[in-house]
Amino acid sequence: SVVSKEHIAAVAAAIHDLLDNEEEGDLGPTLVRLAWHASGTYDKESRTGGSDGATMRFSPESDHGANAGLHVARNALEPIKKLFPDFTYADLWTLAGAVAIEHMGGPNIVWRPGRHDAKDASECTPDGRLPDADKGQVGATIRHVRAIFNRQGFDDREMVALIGAHALGRCHTDRSGYTGPWTRAPTTFSNLYYKELLENTWTLKSWDGPDQFEDPTGDLMMLPSDMALVWDRDFRKYVVEFANDEEAFFKAFASAFQKLEENGVSALNNSAASGK
Ligand code: HEM
Incomplete structure (x- = not known):
């Protein structure tokens, strides 16, 4: 699906509003973590994984230990998905990560649309692609x-x-x-x-x-x-x-975060690039 610059700007504004109106003030970091865990499954050899597909919506990926708690971020974005049904989850989650970083005073992240949503769990990545915090030594x-x-x-x-x-x-x-x-x-x-x-x-x-x-x-x-x-x-x-x-x-x-969010995404739409 092709999304226009105006469309992206409207979704980005809704994400900014969400962060402005959120009580605890801790949703921004969790949105960044959602974007990272959606994207960080990429494997350059097999060219599988990455943000395309938004496969974390499905079990078993949603139940992988590394993703514990990320339902908070996914659920918080659900009202925006309802407002903009043509915007894919995969585009929404990655845009939310980029917007959250900017919202919290970080650099502008170049973000381009074009991700598709997987229909079912068949595109889920195997457990173990995200880092463990400790290997004991x-x-x-x-x-x-x-x-x-x-x-x-x-x-x-x-x-x-x-x-x-x-x-x-x-x-x-x-x-x-x-x-x-x-x-x-x-x-x-x-x-x-x-x-x-x-x-x-x-x-x-x-x-x-x-x-x-x-x-x-x-x-x-x-x-x-x-x-x-x-x-x-x-x-x-x-x-x-x-x-x-x-x-x-x-x-x-x-530049590393843009690369993270675009790894494995084959149909990026350049004409609607935002952020720079
Ligand atoms: C939180 C591990 C890399 C962004 C966390 C948490 C762990 C973790 C265990 C706590 C989750 C929780 O209890 O809520 C790791 C490991 C990494 C890594 C082992 C690599 C060796 C990254 C990267 C990013 C990132 C590359 C983003 C670019 C975040 C953020 C939080 C977080 C923003 C806070 C989430 C919140 O407050 O809800 N990470 N992480 N992490 N991580 Fe990482």
């Missing part, structure tokens, strides 16, 4: 993060930039089992995540939950996969770059 966790993002076609600098989205939002015990935010400004898109990573002494939190790290105040958290970005020398140099240069981060993030 430093080296294994570093290798896992790199392997998951290489499979999608990202290099070290792109993956460090993408994970900088953890400036936003928080972990919820009833979703992932982890708890807490990465920064003290979780509804503002910024390079704070990298600064917190570098400037704190991170220690293992002692609690009943899964292994996670805490700063000296105990207010902030890091997953083992976040710590991988400072444990690994090659990742760490980009953490330092982005902590020192927010403009470089915004630029790298915007």
Whole structure:
């Protein structure tokens, strides 16, 4: 289906309204996570997965452990889908991620329409394509993060930039089992995540939950996969770059996030591109 620039602008305005009117102020980060989990299933070898199809609407993909809690984001977008029935779920979820980033002060993301919706679960991706936060051991966790993002076609600098989205939002015990935010400004898109990573002494939190790290105040958290970005020398140099240069981060993030959302999408409509 071909959607016009005016159509896209109207849907984007509805997403901005949704974020303005939402009580808790924490929907924005969850929309970003929905767009990432819809897209991050891409496998460059088989050219399967990615945002095209919006297959997370169907079980088993909706039930994959990594997607726990994302029904909150999917349900929040349902009224907008009803208002704009010609707009596919796959386009809506990815546009919502891009708009949420801009809404929270992040860079403009180039976004192009053209995704289709799968009719049933036949296009669902197998479980295990999204990253685990912990592989139990430093080296294994570093290798896992790199392997998951290489499979999608990202290099070290792109993956460090993408994970900088953890400036936003928080972990919820009833979703992932982890708890807490990465920064003290979780509804503002910024390079704070990298600064917190570098400037704190991170220690293992002692609690009943899964292994996670805490700063000296105990207010902030890091997953083992976040710590991988400072444990690994090659990742760490980009953490330092982005902590020192927010403009470089915004630029790298915007282009990596567009690539993430477009991986595996074959029928993008260029004439209606928005964002730049
Ligand atoms: C939240 C893991 C990469 C965006 C989370 C949560 C986990 C997690 C466990 C907590 C979910 C919850 O309990 O609600 C990981 C791992 C990654 C990764 C292991 C890679 C190694 C990314 C990327 C993005 C992203 C690439 C976006 C570009 C987010 C956002 C939240 C989040 C915005 C907050 C969601 C909310 O507040 O509801 N992530 N993530 N993450 N992630 Fe990631």
